[in-house]
Amino acid sequence: MKTSARLIVLHPSVHKHGGASHRIWLLLFVSFFTFAFIFTLFTTRDSITTTTRTTTSAAAASSNSRLPKPVFDALLHYAATSNSTATADRLSSAELKSIAAVLRRCPTTPSCNFLVFGLTHETLLWNSLNHKGRTVFIDESSYLITKLEEKHPQIEAYDLQFTTKVSDLYNLIDYAREQIRNKCRPVQNLLFSDCKLAINDLPNHIYEVDWDVILVDGPRGYFAAAPGRMGAIFTAGVLARSKRGGGGAKTHVFVHEIDREVERVCSNEFLCRDNLVESKGSLGHFVVEKMDENSFEFCPNSSSSPSSISSWADD
Template identity: 60%
Template sequence: MKNTVNNGSTKLILLHPYVQKQGSSTRLYWLIAAVSIFAVASLLTFIYTRETFTTTTVAAVTSITTAASTHNHHILPKSVTKALIHYAATTNSSDHMSSTDIKQISDVLRQCPSPCNFLVFGLTPETLLWNALNHHGRTVFIDENRYYAAYIEEKHPEIEAYDVQYTTKISELNELVTSVREQVRNECRPVQNLLFSDCKIGLNDLPNQLYELDWDIILVDGPRGYWPEGPGRMSAIFTAGVLARSKKGGNRKTHVFVHDYKRKVERVSSEEFLCKENLVKSSKDLLAHYMVERVTEEGNSHQFCRNHYVRAT
């Protein structure tokens, strides 16, 4: 509100004090509103950021926990493993493995990345044990007795077993070793697909899919080999060496175990096709553990061992 005072020719305009106060109050209201809006915006930003951080953290922890749980889920508890080994080693069979040898293979199985591909030559008293220890992997058994293989599969449907016809004889050991040396650059190459090979000592009648798998562990505990006309394990050991060297992927090295290593056929064949430089350990001459590395076509694919051959005498 304004008052006009007429003082001669001069007009004096007076502003009432409450008008000035009203203008200051308006500016104060706007200032308070601006501060309030800024405070609310800051609070909302803080809440959103906190929730996002919490969600991200929970998701990360959940992911790590799930991964750890999945990894642990693929490994049998140590107590279960020990129990299986104990009862397998104390069976009443006269040809079972010792607990020391079983544990050596079991330790490697426990360290094998899942899923683990495990190839076993021979259906033995430990067959159910090997399949159980590799419960999240693939375990395949090869045996020379088609009737026993069919019986095992019928009685234990969880077992994957195939029969194969061996054409070798223990009495032919020297001849077979010589033939491999002569054909090492042709049919008996260390790196090849045996499905298409005519190497006399190689196994080329396994199911086709088995030649395509990258085997992590191979155990040679068959066929039978304790009389001159028996098939012996020359072919199984040779085939294991070729499969290990011919891998296309997976781990670079394959664990190859040979049971009954004290016998001549097993020892000579292993030194010839698995090689001394790859020997990790031998247990009282009963179980030999080799680690054979895959070889590329550009690598040393025409020689089994770096060292000289061991004469089969």
């Protein structure tokens, strides 16, 4: 009986220790999964919050990438007011508004790739109106470029040595016609062009951009030895026709002082009278379409004869 009693006392003791052990493991198991659940809950919530904030920020950035219309209109208003009496080197109020309207409804919304030949009174205005867009300025004066970069380091500008002269206008036109299937093709990579009218020594990345808007307001062209805008207009025409598809199929090209001989003749030759959509004061607005690389005519639907060139001056 003693032995049996001893056995009865020992059995509960053994079961008691085993039950405690199982409870401890069960408690640890439940605690682990509780912790894992709470940790997952918090990290998921933080992830959702972060994602929401990122999405909201991205949406806000997209909506704010275009200059607010009241600010856009105010800048244009004060610029137009200060230019109400336009001089030879300034755009009139109507001319400013013509360019600004295209920038406002840029083909590659919300901002434009805007190439400007010439540093002028309107340089800061163009950079501001094309808010968060790509605006690049090209000018013949390294001095003016340096001064601009010192005062406004955020502006992208390059100086360029033009090799043409106003007095060479008709020789260059004849040369371009002779080389239209070779060096002076309407569709080509200007970086490798040997055409005398091609601007090919800008930084390489300039030629990789699909420009939406191009303004030719430089270089100087008011005396015989001045470089003239033959190269700028030819280059604008080739850039517009040689787009690779990153932007719209059309490029808006503006030529200032189109009433002058060089600007009128070269615009007719390389931008084409049929592409002229608007004329405000001395500003011509052309819309030039992308062309097939096997095209060898700048103006397939119009004549470039001397008579058609001179008749434009009488319009």
